[in-house]
Amino acid sequence: MKRDEIKNLIYKRYIEPTKLKNNVYAGIEIELPIINLNKKAVDFNLIHELTVRFKNYFNFKIKSKDENGKICALENLKTNDIYTYDCSYNTLEIAFGKEKNLYTVKKRFEEYYTFIQDILNKENHTLTGFGVNPYRKYNKHLPIPNGRYRMLYHHLCTYDKYKNEKKLHEMPEFGMFISAAQIQLDVKIDDLIPTINVFSKLEPLKAILFSNSVLNGENLELACCRDMLWENSMQGYNEKNFGMYDPIPQSIEELIEYMLKTSIYCTEHEGKYINFHPTVIPEFFEKDKINGEYFEDGKYHEITFNPKKEDLNYLRSFKFEDLTFRGTIEFRSVCCQPVNETMTVHAFYFGLINQIDQLNQILDEDTTLFNKPYSLSELRKIFVKAYLPEFIEEKQLKKLLINILDLASEGLKERGNTEEKLLKPLYNRAKSLENPAQKLIKHLDSGGKIEELIYEYGKL
Template structure:
């Protein structure tokens, strides 16, 4: 058994200590659904052909992930650390851009990669689009990439029937990682502003839902503009609510944050290069065990195995909070859906602009009476604002004013950087003006008779909204 003091020290070393550095870089990951316009499953042979074609075109990229069938699922450029890969399945492509000090160079490289890949797919009547849930998901083969990590992840998500004694509802989409797409941002954070960053950004999650929602479960549900939230919450990732969603607590200091880390669940570790799944359990409880019973993938099937907890297993603690503290000393913002492609940089611009405006942002929130001080937590408010129809107690005019005030503050932050990145916020001003967001636009368009193919095409267009 490993004592709690040692666990606490290791958590500090892995999560808190890296925030000592002040680097001020930006990292961006954009996941994008692949669509077969023939209304058939995405052709994985086409995917592999285009992966090979991409590597030949951008020959600085080297294979960085090869599946059990010898297909490349990840390419990496060692010069700038850009990665082009497939996320969870070959139905979803991801552009993980190497860290930079500003957004224009990231946007330039992303646009070049995206244009090439999209054009290549269109030669086979496939395409890419900026939607948080693949509208053609029902046609696809929802199988994980045959690799160690993705087989483990899907095995974990499929295990919901093993949690019969837990009083929670599980949805029917354990394969959701294969059809849902996010736009994630990583920002460097210093020890001094770590707690305030988490506290203040947590409070604006409802506003982010209002501005960025873009995950409509087309064909099944038209009430929610960001169904992705429910996909995470009501899966095995949500067995412990602390592992997902909003921080509905205010941290006073590092000790509070560390206590929260200790409250998280762990569900997998690795031994000799192979993942071992076991029932999701609290981290401290895990380390009290002499052995934990789990399952390991071997020769096409899973077999039982007992694993002895090691203190180094903390590196496999992977919560999926809306705001994650990473091993690299960065804060990762992961609550936002993939955006229409032309608006892709607005996510990073919003967060980057507010990063050094925490005092002002905190003041805006503390004085607000539109959303806050009405008996709701940030998490509860976000659940209300991912619905197409807002609750009666919210004044839409005042809510738009509040949203504009926050986006204005982000704009001020970017203007002070003196680079011109505030141009990337233009889509948000347009959404506030129209009192809409991409998810609401999808619902309205479909209800008005617009074919989903028109929306797929529109949301897949490249360019900056100016």
């Protein structure tokens, strides 16, 4: 397949849908770690029972089952909410149908959460609000037994083959103990590049406000270890597939060229999920044959297949501002938050999405963080750490954060739903320059028990 044909495929799949957008809706996804307070592995039998009871109580329908016949995803046909598990049965995910009003989502989330907690608490289990499961060392790190998640875990486990090429950590199971708060927002084609640009500039500041991923017991210098876990794994084997745009595309043509540099590592042929060596898109489509592996009858088998244009549907990039085939940008760099502050993430984005020009002006004029001898990627790496660097003037940083929160608040006030109240915890974080991860690290350093924050971060 020629390069221009591939570019046209990318345009049709990712750019074309943005031409159809008129209003901004949000698709909110909340992932939450499940904990067995007995300091044992999560009881999967309890989780399967919970799923059935949730289905019956809220009138959800079965969306999919795993290969053992256990329900792994439910859907409400009225709201389009999806109840599922992310990578393993150690992490619950609730993905809400697209909405305009954040309080509509908040109300449903609280109803679901209260019901789930009531069932889990009776068996000394709980949900909580951490970006890394604080009891991960007790859990069974087994992928959900289905094609997609088994393939993903198998792919991550191939890191051992590439140690000499790239610095890779030895935690291929990381997807089974990390949790995020993500949002997809509709974007119009004229706003696509400006939105990617300005929200990319925000990434260092988001690390300051939202970091909540501490690898308890190791890497305590990191307040947001999720970046490291993704980047130094097979998901980051090709750096273009993960994290920041570097450089940030300045036009749709540049965005397509950037996407051409990303890699494909999986597909599905004849009902078989296949993974293979990450291959840059043009090189993938130039090949007559691709060698890969698939799972069947309890073991992995080698397979050779012919690339086809539909394989592009299996491109898996994990950019912090990720353009999807739905005509949305998925914002995916934020950790799961303490439960009673989880809507801060979505209010932050919703408040700023229609304030692109004003936000750009604030960031372009700033000298506290920006206009210094650091790239955006370098700044993000600096600010996912637990402690602020010496070159930062704290007073000016607080002012910058509050100016951005004020702009988000104005954007929410214009919507007329009083959603600006959801930003209050972020003002507190900006004034104290303390995110949930830093609070946890200080708590542990002072001799506090993690169980105290498991309870606190899990309260509605």
